[in-house]
Amino acid sequence: MKSIIAEDLVKTYDKGAVRALDHLSLDVEEGTVLGVLGPNGAGKTTTVRILATLLNPDSGRAIVGGIDVIKHPEKVREVIGLSGQYAAVDEILTGWDNLVMFGQLYHLGKKQAVARAEELLEQFSLTESARRPIKTYSGGMRRRLDLAASLIVKPKVLFLDEPTTGLDPRGRQEMWGVIQELVKGGVTLLLTTQYLEEADQLADEIAVIDHGKVIARGTSDALKKQVGGERLQIVVEQSHIAQTLEIVSRVSKNPATLDEGMRLISAPVSTGSAALIEALRELDGAGIHPLDVSLKRPSLDDVFMSLTGHVAEELKEEAKK
């Protein structure tokens, strides 16, 4: 059964001048995780806000937990949890205050709300800071508290809008751990992100969106294959370029490309480090000593490059305008 269905969602702003969503469709199987991957301005937040009943689309249909979002938003709100792009908790209040208040607004009794708050604080390692105002929390703690607030009534469907944007690597790792635990509990999760790695870690399936449309969708492996998996990148002296191109092409079984300015030769490889070792051995045999060698995992930029033929950076610029 599908827990989330979005069909042909259209949302425009400024009297049609900005098309935030342009016939966007997606669905999520019950108990699975969909990663919605896209650059700034792609329409991620707009999608989440529509599915979470905060925004009405101009046209299209959305069903969450079997309930029509546009016709019965109040029923949808009983089964969803939402953690928006910016941690939305009351800065002045303490973590404990926040969770108890939200618990009561979910109509738990006072006792139950307190019990649930304490349980969540424990689960998210926030017990020690529970009595401090949120404004003294770090970014990661804030995010965790925000997530905890969206889990008060154990929602069937959870929306997380860029849950790790702005966190340092450690904070991100922690958040990933927390989310993975949640998913084991069987919640259906729609998560947006700008990082392929994050979608890779957390999602069963990925939908890549750009300009308000889904432009590709599939498992992380399938997408990477589409992008060409990892890339072998080698920088050599000017005089060795021709020979290196030949060797890298042979190892990759794909024509290698050359960035002349950087003297960077690169080609997609499917066998990872094995291909790297093979290439180095051949180069060594030919008496070539590379200046730099790397095996680069496909990034969001690469996915974009291969899907749209332009880089995400350009989109960011566009989004700013």
Place this chain on the structure above:
Amino acid sequence: MRNLQDIFIITRRQILLLVRVPEVLIFSTIQPVMFVLLFRFVFGGSIDTGQPGGYVQLLMPGIFVQTVAFTLAGTASGLAEDMKKGLIDRFRSLPISRSALIIGRTLGDSLLNIVVLTVMGITGYIVGWRPTGGVGNMLLGFLFLLLFGYALSWVGVLVGLSAKDARVVQNVSFIVTFPLTFLSNAFAPTTGMPRALQYFAEWNPVSTMVAGCRSLFGLETEFGATAGSFPSEYPLITSLAYMVILMAIFIPLSARKYARAAN
């Protein structure tokens, strides 16, 4: 029933915010208290009111009304802050009625007014204010003040939800409330104003509120008003009408705005 409970929880949140940052309460009280003292001692000596008890009798209702008028700014900037932080989105994704949040907030702001008015009343008493209309009338006067603040709070909801920036909200609210409080009979008689302004000042809801409170606190209502004009003859009825009109307009408008906030 549930709805009432939700409103109660939000109101309690407003109180909790005040408890956690007592500075807000302290400064919202210090400002009007300062006004009482400044006006009492700076102008008090030079304005001849011809009333027993002097300027402070006339002044207190004026400052009370001015203070509750600033509820507009308080509600507006509080809501704008919540919007900015995304808190409104969170509240809107909860299974509570959409009006609960704004009703709870307006009620919370009224509770703040009770505290502020009490402190001002005591300060006034210390510097010589003596209401003589009887306890019942005095309480009625405070009820009018609270209701006026409450009605303006709803204007604040609309301002707060419409604003793009919390700092602008403060300014906009002051630009609206300052002229209203000074183009009135609150601090000086309107009879000295040019004819057009005088007309405006007389119908100004701030003036009718001030005149109404003066009468309830046991003073002549006519200080600074053209004798015989409708608003100065019936200040309480006129004020009540203003409040009903304000709420009839701004409650539905604000509720609608909130339901589609940031759409």
